[in-house]
Amino acid sequence: MGLLINGQWHDQWYDTKDSGGAFKRETAQLRNWVTADGSAGPSGTGGFKAESRRYHLYVSLACPWAHRTLIFRKLKKLEEHISLSIVSPDMLDQGWSFHMDEGSSGDALFDYHYMHQVYTHNKPDYSGRVTVPVLWDKQTNGIVSNESSEIIRMFNTAFNRITGDTQDFFPKDKQQAIETINQLVYESINNGVYRSGFATTQEAYEEAYRQLFAALDQMENILARQRYLVGEEITEADWRLFTTLIRFDSVYHGHFKCNRQRLEDFPNLRNYVRELYQWPGIVETVNFQHIKRHYYFSHTSINPTQVVPTGPNIDYSSPHNRAEQ
Numbered sequence: 136m137g138l139l140i141n142g143q144w145h146d147q148w149y150d151t152k153d154s155g156g157a158f159k160r161e162t163a164q165l166r167n168w169v170t171a172d173g174s175a176g177p178s179g180t181g182g183f184k185a186e187s188r189r190y191h192l193y194v195s196l197a198c199p200w201a202h203r204t205l206i207f208r209k210l211k212k213l214e215e216h217i218s219l220s221i222v223s224p225d226m227l228d229q230g231w232s233f234h235m236d237e238g239s240s241g242d243a244l245f246d247y248h249y250m251h252q253v254y255t256h257n258k259p260d261y262s263g264r265v266t267v268p269v270l271w272d273k274q275t276n277g278i279v280s281n282e283s284s285e286i287i288r289m290f291n292t293a294f295n296r297i298t299g300d301t302q303d304f305f306p307k308d309k310q311q312a313i314e315t316i317n318q319l320v321y322e323s324i325n326n327g328v329y330r331s332g333f334a335t336t337q338e339a340y341e342e343a344y345r346q347l348f349a350a351l352d353q354m355e356n357i358l359a360r361q362r363y364l365v366g367e368e369i370t371e372a373d374w375r376l377f378t379t380l381i382r383f384d385s386v387y388h389g390h391f392k393c394n395r396q397r398l399e400d401f402p403n404l405r406n407y408v409r410e411l412y413q414w415p416g417i418v419e420t421v422n423f424q425h426i427k428r429h430y431y432f433s434h435t436s437i438n439p440t441q442v443v444p445t446g447p448n449i450d451y452s453s454p455h456n457r458a459e460q
């Protein structure tokens with residue numbers, strides 16, 4: 136685990152000294168948008184027109200943020216149009232790597248060993264964390280974006296003319312409601328589990344834990360009244376929650392000390408996570424081996440023995456009751 140400073144790799148863990156033991160996630164720096172006609176998106180510069188086979192996605196199967204982009208690539212029928220490289224689940228002194236003996240697909244574009252080389256290929260003097268997902272443009276030979284919340288919005292609409300798929304997970308009339316839920320889910324749940332697990336003081340941990348379970352209680356209540364987070368149609372908000380829920384009992388409950396209760400102990404959330412897991416195509420985006428191996432093996436400051444737990448034994452393919460909602 137480390138970061139680039141002026142293009143040089145430095146192996147260092149997150150610094151929580153200046154924030155009272157609290158983990159603060161770095162804001163993604165590369166924020167261009169692919170659009171249907173190549174015009175500029177809400178941030179960054181233009182020139183990234185949606186075209187078949189022009190773009191490449193770098194992901195980790197362990198990472199909940201990268202998982203969102205894999206889900207949208209699948210749901211929006213983009214697999215044949217956007218190629219893919221998968222990093223190794225082990226994120227050690229050189230950060231994300233492409234070691235194929237550890238489960239990486241290899242780097243399909245440059246045959247690099249490490250993800251930080253992809254970042255310095257894009258900008259030789261880059262400074263910042265080397266995160267996944269990354270959307271790469273083969274034409275301009277650079278990174279379009281390293282922000283998952285924006286990559287999924289691009290996938291949601293930009294390629295519609297190419298795929299013929301017009302499903303809309305961020306429909307105009309629900310955007311306000313989706314943004315409101317996203318904010319709570321991001322702060323308290325998606326990032327909340329990390330704030331709990333990476334906290335280095337008791338106070339910072341307890342604060343994150345309290346917010347996390349208060350937000351999960353809120354989700355549980357919403358899902359008692361309606362099938363999905365913003366009504367009767369599935370939206371982006373559901374997929375953003377899903378990638379944390381599916382990791383919860385395997386990793387966050389134990390490794391990140393999010394242990395007031397398991398996800399399995401929430402009557403609505405346990406059924407809801409099954410419905411999303413069983414959604415056509417989604418099972419193929421979930422890899423529990425990479426998920427467990429990544430967290431328990433890579434975070435040596437939390438789990439120095441690197442022993443990866445065998446359980447839990449949960450059947451996400453078992454029937455759910457969400458159609459009765």
Ligand SMILES: N[C@@H](CCC(=O)N[C@@H](CS)C(=O)NCC(=O)O)C(=O)O
Binds near residue numbers: 197
């Ligand atoms: N804002 C980014 C966050 C991505 C992120 O933090 N990814 C993690 C993996 S789960 C990562 O690559 N961490 C490496 C690091 O922080 O050095 C996004 O949502 O795309």
